[in-house]
Amino acid sequence: MFFENTHCENCGTRLGYVPEINQISAFDETDDGRWRSLHPLAKDALYQPCHNYAIENICNWVVPAPEAGTDPLCRSCQLTSTIPNLAIPENRLYWYRIEAAKRRLLYTFAELGLTVKSRQEDPERGLEFQFLEGDAQGHGVMTGHNDGIITLNIAEADDAHREKTRSSLHEPYRTLLGHFRHESGHYFFDRLIADTARIAPFRTAFGDEQADYGAALDRHYQAGPPAQWEDNFVSAYATMHPWEDWAETWAHYLHIVDTLDTAVSCGLVLVPDSPHEPTLTDQTPVEETTFDNLMKRWFPLTYVLNSLNRSLGMPDGYPFTLPPAVIDKLRFVHRVVAAAAKR
Template sequence: MKTFHCNRCQQQVFFENVLCERCNALLGYVPELGEISAFESAGDGLWRSLHPGAGTALFRQCRNYAVENVCNWMIPSGSPDTLCRSCRFNGATPNLETPENRVYWYRLETAKRRLLYTLMALGLTLESRTENPEGGLQFDFLESSGDDLVMTGHNSGIVTLNIAEADDAYREETRSSLGEPYRTLLGHFRHETGHYFFDRLVGRTRWLPLFRRRFGDETADYAAALDTYYKNGPPADWAQSYISAYATMHPWEDWAETWAHYLHIVDTLDTAVSCGLALLPDSPHEPTLVDQTPVEDAGFDSLMARWFPLTYVLNSLNRSLGMPDGYPFTLPPPVVDKLRFVHRVILTSAPKS
């Protein structure tokens, strides 16, 4: 995630902001620019961008921005759409008659927009269900009711999120009960879209034989693998070859966990580069970080070389605050090879400009 500033007063602002805290300018994300822009009213519900890249273009707020207060993306004034690029990926949304559901919806939308930002930055083709009824991507935010339990998952392009995952207490209780080191809304979005992009980029393509060498045979019975995993748990030596215990369950889950982890890496490194983060310790024995190559221009080896120093300082800072490690993972060689494979698939799949 890059850094952003208000175009009116140059105050630093964040991807989720709707107002500049210094000058009160309306803020909104313009996906066509890949930028948060400050806006001034042009009347009749239209807004003029103050970003130099926007020229004289006018914009409207997404309906979920103007009415529901769960979005901050903008739409070109000439577009027939009432929902922004992000919200057009929505299918079912939470029942807002339950008061806390609006908070949950806001949190879900915030995580989803970060996911889409990264996927767009990587140059991956994104189609909504409206654009591609058979193979487009859709997010359904659903709530369990009685015996009707909602399971977070993916099925043929439709990603279902149990909105309870937006409840911090519920999510932490689930994380603890499953023995997971990490459980976040953004992680759910990244993982489930991993399944979606497996179908689009790997399944029935030239990548499939190479996938099987690293991840295994994806035609193995998924239901049987799931049952075995929850009965017996992961192999004792799982950490030598997998990014997580859950990745051992089935090759599809290994891919999705690795895909999600790759997105973790590139987004965090992108943030570090945008902030100008460098590590220049006095001791030659301490990790250094001086490479400022933009993530989109960096090779895989460059990403990996920078990842250890960055996670070292991240964990060290967290421990100084009395917090758990921000990055509670290790990357053995087989996992690095899987990450390299994900990198290659994305690099060759993105349309060439």
Template sequence: MKTFHCNRCSQFVFFENVLCERCSALLGYVPGLSEISAFEDAGEGEWRSLHPRAEGALYRQCHNFAVEKVCNWMIPADSPDTLCAACQLTRTIPNLSAPDNRLYWFRLETAKRRLLYTLASLGLAVQSRQDDPEHGLAFEFLEDGGDGAQVMTGHDNGLITLNIAEADDAHRERVRSAMGEPYRTLLGHFRHESGHYFFDRLIEGTRWVEPYRALFGDERADYGEALDAYYQNGPPADWGSAYISAYATMHPWEDWSETWAHYLLIVDALDTAASYGLALLPDSPDEPTLTDATPVEDASFDNLMKRWFPLTNVLNSLNRSVGVADGYPFTLATPVIDKLRFVHRVIASPVIRDAARGEPATASDTPADTAQDAP
């Protein structure tokens, strides 16, 4: 994610900020600009953007910004909508009468908006169920029932369900430890489930299926049987030689979604590093350098990988210096890199980008439509 600044006083601000700490200007995200903007009060619930690219346009706060305090996205003043494009995707929110649920809702919406930002930067903007009833995306944030019924985080035909307990840091860490996972984050859940959604939108029913199966396996294998086998027997002992995670071994769908989520992690982190002007210039010629700041949306896959390994090296070294776990607890075997390359090719394809914006990909959409390492 790139860096942002207040348009009134140039103070450095973050994607989630709603108020400039230096000049007290209202801050809000403008999806049409992909920018955090400072605003001045224009009266009658309208706000004038101070961002130079907005040219003084008027906006309103999303209802969940102005009233519920769980959002910071803005809506054009002449729009009939009361919810922003991000909040329109949430079909069910937590029961706000329960303790901590508002905090969990805030955390869920924050992670969701970060996912949407990354998808949009890659040309993968999504539509709501209201705008596209057949292919639109929706979210439900649910909690376990008092009768012992458990909510399973997952995806079903464009509906992503998340158990709100995942927004409880202590609960999520207990689950991570119990499952033997090196990494478990709320944003990671959103990235993973979006992978299932985009498999349906971009791979299924297209000529990408065969190269997909060559790398990930045949997704027509019985999912229920694969799930039972995984939880009974666990992953293969050598899973790290071909998979990004143990869970990716469960079924080709999960391998795709784990790889998809990892690709989003990589491009988001590299985008952040480039926006900060991060460079690695060690004294020793034997240590990795990092000077390339090519925008991730314009970079080839090889360029991304060349920059990724030095970045993870310094990330883990910094974490160890302050006494916390590695920020990047993964290794990328050659088959995993091949799978990541495939995800890059799919996303980079102009045909695929068009499909993601509107109609689903068709059987005529073929990997030949894009170069091996198309930017």
């Protein structure tokens, strides 16, 4: 089963993601239309599909079903306040792709112990998503974050448009999930760093975020990144301003923990014949391990990932290098996440 599946490809059993246990479950349907979980962690609990699962075929999450006949939205879909215009045929596919990426983001938050509330639950600090469209060329909508609202240009769900943009901006990596992870970094900066005791060590690691953002933006797009930026930043965009350095590093940390989590879930180990090839045998769950252990496991995994991609004639799946300065910033993110989870 994949995270996005609604049915088992082998036997056809109905599937759904249960947020309460962070697991995909199989279900039997009851006489009154509710779904009975077959998962050992939610055995015989009753659920019903999210409205966007049952009606729109966009989601695959379920909600507790105290009684049949209601038509609720799941925790993920509740966070979306604006969807694309579905009168345009291709927008339904774009909406599906966007929501699928967003659900992966929320899964990672849950695994890391980062709680997220909607704007309805917490008007001041809640999270909201708006999926907007510009003109025929995708212009007019900026993907970004503002005071808890993450806006995404739905043109980013068009593979051709996104690849053209990636190439024109000389980016090695550009994905829907990457956008969500980056923008969520801005959201969690406001929640976990700004106006807290962490702001001083943040400035030591990333710089003074009080620097003029507009001036930094103009400078970046006029002059580009500084020479030898690779020694201190995970991406060229991270050089623009401390806020963007944080968001890019935060996103990269989520890349690492989610990919390693998937490897553990699949039981992936690397035991090559040659002693000179990197090995990977540690199966410690990501949420239970140390930062140094994460880094130790990350290199073998990305080495094999890139080797497999090259065997398929595809670009590297992980087109990054992590110099010591970037690893120190990632360590800071790890500490912030760990402290937030404990709290």
